[in-house]
């Protein structure tokens with residue numbers, strides 16, 4: 001059976017409280033036609049149409065509002081009562097960006113505008129100079145720039161910023177999801193206005209059997225890179241993808257994509273659920289936004305997915321030498337290898353296995369370019385043979401888990417590009433692949449109820465899409 005990717009687009013009311021999920025085939029097909037690089041969609045069964053799951057929505061003007069938490073939508077199963085009208089949000093007041101500048105000029109001022117050209121802001125150039133290049137008169141430059149300055153700081157315009165210019169106006173975007181139009185007003189001189197770019201969101205479920213590598217399996221399902229990297233980061237706390245994943249294991253992901261309808265570009269991807277079946281074991285983690293503490297990943301009971309340390313602080317590498325006695329590749333003597341080696345191409349980024357403070361960063365004898373991070377009173381990690389240490393990685397610097405600290409190389413005593421990785425417990429080097437690592441924090445009990453609602457929502461969605469774990473135990477059936 002083919003791995004499936006299904007996309008669903010649903011129209012919803014713009015209110016943050018009442019979200020009425022209504023899926024129509026027309027919306028779906030129209031919406032899908034806008035995504036240039038999406039996998040062939042399959043219409044989901046009706047099972048989803050009334051699930052009320054929040055991230056599936058289509059709205060003309062949703063962009064700049066922070067999205068309400070998915071769990072809030074749970075309490076708003078469609079009901080037919082008239083709610084008091086909320087005050088209009090700024091998105092309802094602002095116009096929607098148009099496909100061409102000429103359309104906005106005609107819509108706002110009634111003027112015709114022929115020919116639009118794109119100009120990039122050059123180094124040392126201000127907007128005035130750019131408009132002069134575009135053929136504007138000094139008078140038009142003075143009044144249009146004054147109008148524009150009310151909407152955007154003239155100093156914050158980066159070199160290379162694109163302006164689309166015609167004789168009766170110009171437009172640029174200095175913020176995702178927003179355009180600033182400056183238009184010739186036949187009555188009042190020049191005016192500037194902010195418009196919202198139209199955006200659609202899709203919730204996509206992807207699953208597949210892992211035959212060789214998670215990378216290949218995800219590629220077959222057309223999982224976007226961002227979602228896959230996040231997935232690997234989360235699972236990396238518990239799973240060593242190079243060692244533990246066996247053929248026949250399977251992955252599940254639920255992610256949301258936001259598409260700019262005018263450009264067709266993907267604005268963002270957000271993973272909501274990460275599942276993995278590992279020789280009979282089931283791992284499942286849910287994204288949960290904890291207000292001020294930011295988003296985290298938790299299992300269904302609210303335990304953090306984050307361990308204090310990542311066992312494999314490098315993506316796409318192959319374990320080439322494990323911990324223990326071995327014949328030294330250079331000296332030829334038998335010796336204890338007090339770390340693990342991951343072979344990977346020169347330049348592959350190496351990430352901090354946990355947050356902490358840089359203890360050493362520099363050349364260290366046979367280790368070559370070497371970085372050691374102290375994570376807490378008990379744990380440190382060390383990384384050797386780098387080709388380059390990342391900028392800012394100096395003794396005393398704080399690093400966050402997942403931050404790139406250097407790049408794979410073959411410096412020091414080494415036979416080829418690889419990462420030599422050590423975990424130190426109370427300064428004693430232990431086997432990174434087997435040492436038991438403490439789990440991270442739990443969800444605050446006061447937020448557990450709302451978290452559980454999100455879990456139910458996600459599980460319903462995943463189940464409705466034919467999740468492996470609920471459908472069959474015989475994964476060979478899915479491996480055709």
Ligand SMILES: [Zn+2]
Nearest residue numbers: 339340341420
């Ligand atoms: Zn080594």
